[in-house]
Amino acid sequence: MQPxxxxxxxxxxxxxxTMLWGLSKLIDGEKPxxxxxxxxxxxxxxxxxxxxxxxxxxxxxxxxxxxxxLDILPGLLSNSxxxxxxxxxxxxxxxxxxxxxxxARGVLRKDASAEQVLRAIERVHRGELCMxxxxxxxxxxxFMATRQSPRHDPEAEKQASLTCKERKIxxxxxxxxxxxxxxxxNQLFITEHTLRNHLTSIYQKLxxxxxxxxxVYAVKHQLDKLPS
Numbered sequence: 001m002q003p004x005x006x007x008x009x010x011x012x013x014x015x016x017x018t019m020l021w022g023l024s025k026l027i028d029g030e031k032p033x034x035x036x037x038x039x040x041x042x043x044x045x046x047x048x049x050x051x052x053x054x055x056x057x058x059x060x061x062x063x064x065x066x067x068x069x070l071d072i073l074p075g076l077l078s079n080s081x082x083x084x085x086x087x088x089x090x091x092x093x094x095x096x097x098x099x100x101x102x103x104a105r106g107v108l109r110k111d112a113s114a115e116q117v118l119r120a121i122e123r124v125h126r127g128e129l130c131m132x133x134x135x136x137x138x139x140x141x142x143f144m145a146t147r148q149s150p151r152h153d154p155e156a157e158k159q160a161s162l163t164c165k166e167r168k169i170x171x172x173x174x175x176x177x178x179x180x181x182x183x184x185x186n187q188l189f190i191t192e193h194t195l196r197n198h199l200t201s202i203y204q205k206l207x208x209x210x211x212x213x214x215x216v217y218a219v220k221h222q223l224d225k226l227p228s
Contacts, residue, residue: 008034008125011055013046014087015065019110023059023087026114027121034121041065043072054081057121061110062088062099070098077103085124087117093138100139106130155221161205167223169198174215174224 010027014020024036038053040046042065050058058076062069077084085106086099096107105124108117120130129136162170172184179187185195199211208214218224 005032007032008121009037009053009056010034010059010121011038011040011046011049011053011057011082012036012059013040013064013069014059014061015041015063016061017041019061023117026117027059030118034118043067043069047072047075050076050079050082054079056081056083057125058082058084059087059117059121060084060104062086062090062095068095070095070102073099073102073104083124083127085120085130087112093135097135097139097142100131100135101142107135158206159221159223162202166198166202166205169195170202170214170218170223171225173199173211174218177215 012020012023012027014023020039020041024039027034027036037055038049040049046058046060046064046069060069060073060076073084076082084099084104085108086096086104087108087110088096089110090096100107105127106120106129108120108130112120123130131139169184169188172188176184176187181192181195185192188195190198199214202214203209206214206217208217
């Protein structure tokens, strides 16, 4: 005898009570194929519920009581079990594309038929993508453009602005730890006045305010060794 197939556990997230009730009735009417395991009406409830339930599919409206569900989408998908299917009245294509780029497996309009919603839940649960060809094309192009464009790294830019002399001073500060300015200046064969000028320049470039903060920053970003 074949073991019974586990129902698809669906969490419905919508801020309209009537919509929430209707979708729940629709999905629960498909037992044992699928069932509602939880509902939420705002971002906070959704994050709390998903942490407790780990649903198979999250049927998600993008506008939750005036807040965008895009802000919580990464959190909703932080477990390996849940997949998101957007069911929304949102017409802005950029917003819908962003939902897919942030991990949603499918996008449906709220005027979709009951059969379309149920079929989409099954497809997303199976690991398929459920969206039109135009959306797929746009999202793929956006993904490739993001991969090919160099990422802005403000910390790398700060560090690149350091001179060779300033890098040597940072190494000396880290290795000397609690050494006085006089001892560091002697080690570097410069005057204390010159050392203070260099440190002021380093603080400005790295956006730190003193030697302790410089020490922490340098160790964190591995500036405690001279570049080879």
